[in-house]
Amino acid sequence: MEDIVKKLDQKKPVHVRQAFNKLIALMLDKKKKGVKLTRQSEEIVFLKEQCISPCLSISRGGLDTLCNVVLLELLSKHDVTTVLLSLSVKGKNLYPLLQAILSLQELPLQSSPPNMADHPFVLVLQQCGDQVWQPMLDLIRLTTSQTPQLFAYFTPVFSYILCTRDPTLTLAAKQNTWQLLTRLTMDRPRDRIRVLLHHFVWFQSSSPDQEDTQQILFLNILYTSKVPRSK
Incomplete structure (x- = not known):
């Protein structure tokens, strides 16, 4: 710990990163020895006082040793999106991070941001x-089955998948999303209408040259009749 303190005292980004990595190594060593980390553990207290910052990123191995206590401390100071961005390594570990956050007993989900992005x-x-x-989608299904009131939090996710022109979100992605949305809103039609309105606004504003075959196929599945576009 003394070596870590010395590096942090130099306050250079490279030294902060080295200190953070050493701290993670110490936590991993304790984990291997079966020592349980709590909010009062020396490493956790030190992280809270010195190292928690939205500018630190960790490796996939580091993520495995970043205990729930540390994540909760981060989330007490920053929103979920900030934590995801600050801890991700070129986007490669975003989904595992999201899983780790959702696995916490104290779900740190606030109301949905006004901006879908x-x-x-x-x-x-x-x-x-x-x-x-x-x-x-599996994660959303599981989470909402355990906590139905969280459905509203996921509304922008359904809207995004249904509306986006991102080619990686294929026709299969849209169809599966629509099926899950239908299943989850069977007793809550207003929630489904809210998502459909987002999709309909996109449909009205799109132009023929912006549509691709998959989008047209999906629209034919979703809407049984042709809907005239606004001019």
Whole structure:
């Protein structure tokens, strides 16, 4: 710990990163020895006082040793999106991070951000949509089955998948999203209408040259009759 303190005292980014990595190594060593880390543990207290910052990133190995206590401390100071961005390594570990956050007993989910692009799930989809859309839908299904009131939090995610022209979110992604949305809103039609309105606004504003075959196929599935576009 003394070596870590010396590096942090120099206050250079490289030294802060080295100190953070050493601290993670200490935590990993304790984990291997079966020592349980709590909010009062020396390393955790030190992280709270010195190292918690939205400018630090960690490796995949570091993520495995970043205990729930540390994540909760980060989330007490920053929103979910900020934590995801600050801890991700070029987007590669965004989905595992999101899983780790959702696995906490104290779900740190606030109300959905007013801007769809600021939603943490949408952020992950934008970074690695083709890899995560199916497990993400599974995660939403599981989370909402356990806590139905969280459905409203996920509304922007349904809207994004249905409306985006991102080629990585294929026709299969849209169809599976629509099926899950239908299942989850069977007794809550207003929630489904809210998502459909987002989709309809996009449909009205799109022009023929912007549509691709998959979008047209999906629209034919979703809407039984042709809807005239506004001019």
